[in-house]
Amino acid sequence: xxxxxxxxxxxxxxxxxxxxxxxxxxxxxxxxxxxxxxxxxxxxxxxxxxxxxxxxxxxxxxxxxxxxxxxxxxxxxxxxxxxxxxxxxxxxxxxxxxxxxxxxxxxxxxxxxxxxxxxxxxxxxxxxxxxxxxxxxxxxxxxxxxxxxxxxxxxxxxxxxxxxxxxxxxxxxxxxxxxxxxxxxxxxxxxxxxxxxxxxxxxxxxxxxxxxxxxxxxxxxxxxxxxxxxxxxxxxxxxxxxxxxxxxxxxxxxxxxxxxxxxxxxxxxxxxxxxxxxxxxxxxxxxxxxxxxxxxxxxxxxxxxxxxxxxxxxxxxxxxxxxxxxxxxxxxxxxxxxxxxxxxxxxxxxxxxxxxxxxxxxxxxxxxxxxxxxxxxxxxxxxxxxxxxxxxxxxxxxxxxxxxxxx
Amino acid sequence: xxxxxxxxxxxxxxxxxxxxxxxxxxxxxxxxxxxxxxxxxxxxxxxxxxxxxxxxxxxxxxxxxxx
Numbered sequence: 001x002x003x004x005x006x007x008x009x010x011x012x013x014x015x016x017x018x019x020x021x022x023x024x025x026x027x028x029x030x031x032x033x034x035x036x037x038x039x040x041x042x043x044x045x046x047x048x049x050x051x052x053x054x055x056x057x058x059x060x061x062x063x064x065x066x067x068x069x070x071x072x073x074x075x076x077x078x079x080x081x082x083x084x085x086x087x088x089x090x091x092x093x094x095x096x097x098x099x100x101x102x103x104x105x106x107x108x109x110x111x112x113x114x115x116x117x118x119x120x121x122x123x124x125x126x127x128x129x130x131x132x133x134x135x136x137x138x139x140x141x142x143x144x145x146x147x148x149x150x151x152x153x154x155x156x157x158x159x160x161x162x163x164x165x166x167x168x169x170x171x172x173x174x175x176x177x178x179x180x181x182x183x184x185x186x187x188x189x190x191x192x193x194x195x196x197x198x199x200x201x202x203x204x205x206x207x208x209x210x211x212x213x214x215x216x217x218x219x220x221x222x223x224x225x226x227x228x229x230x231x232x233x234x235x236x237x238x239x240x241x242x243x244x245x246x247x248x249x250x251x252x253x254x255x256x257x258x259x260x261x262x263x264x265x266x267x268x269x270x271x272x273x274x275x276x277x278x279x280x281x282x283x284x285x286x287x288x289x290x291x292x293x294x295x296x297x298x299x300x301x302x303x304x305x306x307x308x309x310x311x312x313x314x315x316x317x318x319x320x321x322x323x324x325x326x327x328x329x330x331x332x333x334x335x336x337x338x339x340x341x342x343x344x345x346x347x348x349x350x351x352x353x354x355x356x357x358x359x360x361x362x363x364x365x366x367x368x369x370x371x372x373x374x375x376x377x378x379x380x381x382x383x384x385x386x387x388x389x390x391x392x393x394x395x396x397x398x399x400x401x402x403x404x405x406x407x
Numbered sequence: 408x409x410x411x412x413x414x415x416x417x418x419x420x421x422x423x424x425x426x427x428x429x430x431x432x433x434x435x436x437x438x439x440x441x442x443x444x445x446x447x448x449x450x451x452x453x454x455x456x457x458x459x460x461x462x463x464x465x466x467x468x469x470x471x472x473x474x
Contacts, residue, residue: 068467105421112422112441119438345429345463354421356465361424 011311013045020046020056020319021082021185021295027392028262028291029336030324034058038328043310046319050087054080054317055310058324060331060348062308066318067353070101072299074355080298080317086396088189089182090298092196095239101354110232111240112358114164114218120361123164127369130159135377138407145384148403153256154249160366161248165241166210166217175199179246183395185295196242203241207234218244247359250397251293252366258399259287259367260374262338265387269340274375283340284367289347290338292323293397297351322348323398380407411454411474413461415443419468426469429460443468 022031029035037044038058046056057063066072075098081087090098096107113119134156138146146152158176162169181187181195207223214220219241226232232240263270263283273279297320301312312318325348327335332344350357357363375381383390384404391401413433422441426434433453435444449457454474461469 068465102418105418108421109440109442113437113439115424116422116436116438116441117424117427118436345459352465354419354466356421356423358423 011313014041014043014310015045017045017047017053018056020048020054026336028323028398029327030058030321034321034324035327038324043307043312048080048317049083052080052317054319055307055312056324057307057318057320058328059308060325060328063320063322063325063348064352066299066307066320067297067348067351067355069305070104070354071302071305072318073100073302074098074104074299075100076300077298079300080319082296082319082396083185084189085184085187085192088192089196092193092200093239094235095243097243097355104354107232107236107240108354108358110226111218111222111244114221115358115361117361120365123160123362123365124369126163127156127160127366128373130156130163131369131373132377135373138378145404145406148260148405149253149257149400150402153253153260153403156256156370157249157251157253157366160252160362161245164218164362165244165248166215166219167206167245171202175202175245176249179250180395182246183250183397185394185396199242199245200238203238203245204234207237207241244359247357248362250395251359252363254293254393254397254399255287255291255363255367256370257403258291258293259284259371260381260405261383261387261390261400261403262287262290263371263375264381264383264405266338269338270375273340273371274379277372279340280368280371281364282342282344284364284371285344285347286338286340286342287367288349289326289332289344291398292321292326292347292349293399294322294349294351295396295398296321322351378407381405382407410448410451411457412448412472413445413457414470414472415445416468416470417442419466421466421468423465425463425465426460429463430456433457434460 024031042059044056046054078087078090081090096104134152158172159169178195178198181191206219210220210223214224222237227237273283299318301314301316303314305312329335350360384406393399393401420442424436435446458471461471
């Protein structure tokens, strides 16, 4: 076992540390042991892949308390990463995701204008076009089978991101491969680090290209309005735009495919949505809660701070899991049940606090358009394999790795 | 009976837009940087949605007084 990178906590631990991460029995629920501990020892001492100690927060209220309090810092998240591969990716991060207020807001605010509810709504015709073309492509397949991840979800997510951010879709195989390498839980950390560097260099090149021939995409606007004027330095622009590239497509691709899987395996509720579209927005929120795609979020205490009844010491790492919070019976009745009718708007699938997902409006719009059109145009869509045979991803996002379907 | 009043802290705001989704009659976002614009104070029947917006705000930038 390698030497822990942090000093061991000096106070007596409430229990022996639990190895983290741990295997799930059901793909969308935390491990049963963690669910049990939520009742008896809700701030769990854990041991990470390299022996580093940390705390795992299991309750909804504590999730919000930690994420809403910037004294739990976002700097140096890599110290408490879930794997060596993820650590390599998180070490390379320099965007506002690893800053605290007020610096965090000063940078994030430079790009929030592209993600307002009003501004994102103008993307609708583009996304509708992209989704319809993706469905056309499925229907054109003579085999009447497809992998909904590679043949539908990823192209839609990627093309939408390209339209919004300004990345050329022609490069999609190249950048999708590097995005995946960066997101892997298990893999060669040097491959992840190189993939990250490749994506930064790629973004740098696109800024130069767009300065000479700007369009109405985010890279062009950042290049001409912020970088050219000196309001945003080049390195930070590159870091932020790289974030938009990966966060802008991996996440929505995962939710499109995994959401389809959940709907196909809950046919009664899918039938309700088909006959009553007013149920769709609530269904999307329930898919977000039920899937809780973000595996973990990481913070470091900058002073001694209580989390629930546990005192977390300065410098100690705190890990929160959206699935743990979103399946807390204190926040959601019968939380393991997928129920499109429940009042779930308070879920934390997008996180909480100043770092809460910037791209939420895009995600909601995209999912709304996909699920409005997919089942109308392919009404006989069904799984081509038993649900138990659908492989799950092995990245920092929880979701299906492939989704064999037929119609 | 005192009316409920809404206060917004623009410095805390991160432009998440959750207030606009929860209470579009009460909140808008600046085109410049996405930060919150309080359009008006809530009428009697709108206090519930103002409170919902306050709870959903990720930056805790909205406070409802006197509800």
